[in-house]
Amino acid sequence: MRVRVKVCGTTSVHDAVLAAEAGADALGFIFAPGSKRRVTPEVARGAGLNVGPVVARVGVFLGQGLDEVLRTAEAARVSTVQLHGPLSALYLSEVARYHPVLRVLRPADLAEPDALEALAQPGVTPMLDAPEPGGGVPLDWAALREVFPPGAWLAGGLGPQNVAQAIRALRPAGVDAVSRLEARPGVKDAAQVQAFVQAAQGATDPSYPQ
Numbered sequence: 001m002r003v004r005v006k007v008c009g010t011t012s013v014h015d016a017v018l019a020a021e022a023g024a025d026a027l028g029f030i031f032a033p034g035s036k037r038r039v040t041p042e043v044a045r046g047a048g049l050n051v052g053p054v055v056a057r058v059g060v061f062l063g064q065g066l067d068e069v070l071r072t073a074e075a076a077r078v079s080t081v082q083l084h085g086p087l088s089a090l091y092l093s094e095v096a097r098y099h100p101v102l103r104v105l106r107p108a109d110l111a112e113p114d115a116l117e118a119l120a121q122p123g124v125t126p127m128l129d130a131p132e133p134g135g136g137v138p139l140d141w142a143a144l145r146e147v148f149p150p151g152a153w154l155a156g157g158l159g160p161q162n163v164a165q166a167i168r169a170l171r172p173a174g175v176d177a178v179s180r181l182e183a184r185p186g187v188k189d190a191a192q193v194q195a196f197v198q199a200a201q202g203a204t205d206p207s208y209p210q
């Protein structure tokens with residue numbers, strides 16, 4: 001199956017259309033407090049209306065209450081919810097009652113014996129990311145090779161120059177990036193977005209440059 005590509009940190013209609021036209025499968029809208037890329041639900045909803053019926057819209061949350069997550073996801077009309085930070089199994093299953101979930105884990109979490117068990121419910125997909133989300137720091141792919149969960153997505157310091165290598169190393173179901181695709185925080189660099197999508201899509205094509 002081909003790898004899915006998510007372009008995160010969308011803050012405008014312009015950047016949503018740019019990523020969709022580049023071939024992204026999903027756009028991320030960050031609602032986490034304190035993020036340099038935080039958007040309002042209204043902006044996310046407006047941007048999502050401009051990318052047609054197929055591109056997924058992912059609402060990104062960190063350490064927010066269940067009510068806030070569900071209300072924001074509804075107001076923004078996102079199609080998936082991405083959850084960072086510590087949360088209970090009950091919280092996760094409540095969100096998963098209403099939305100497909102990308103549940104973000106850090107590499108250290110994989111050492112916990114029941115880390116993946118808690119995620120084994122319909123509609124929940126694990127995503128591996130760096131401890132500092134949105135920090136542009138790549139994970140140690142070689143160290144993850146034996147433990148990377150089948151079907152999981154990968155984030156953390158991915159960009160046009162390294163995404164193909166990461167895909168070949170770990171075979172994630174999807175890849176996600178933000179900071180290496182920006183001209184400045186919250187504003188996309190068109191060339192980087194296009195090159196990222198192209199490199200990810202070409203990674204498993206034998207004719208693509210190694």
Ligand SMILES: O=C(O)c1ccccc1N[C@@H]1O[C@H](COP(=O)(O)O)[C@@H](O)[C@H]1O
Nearest residue numbers: 032035133134135136156157177178179
């Ligand atoms: O980018 C942010 O500001 C952010 C804030 C809070 C939670 C998640 C955030 N971004 C997520 O970080 C990863 C990858 O970032 P990067 O490519 O390493 O810069 C991605 O999942 C974003 O959704």
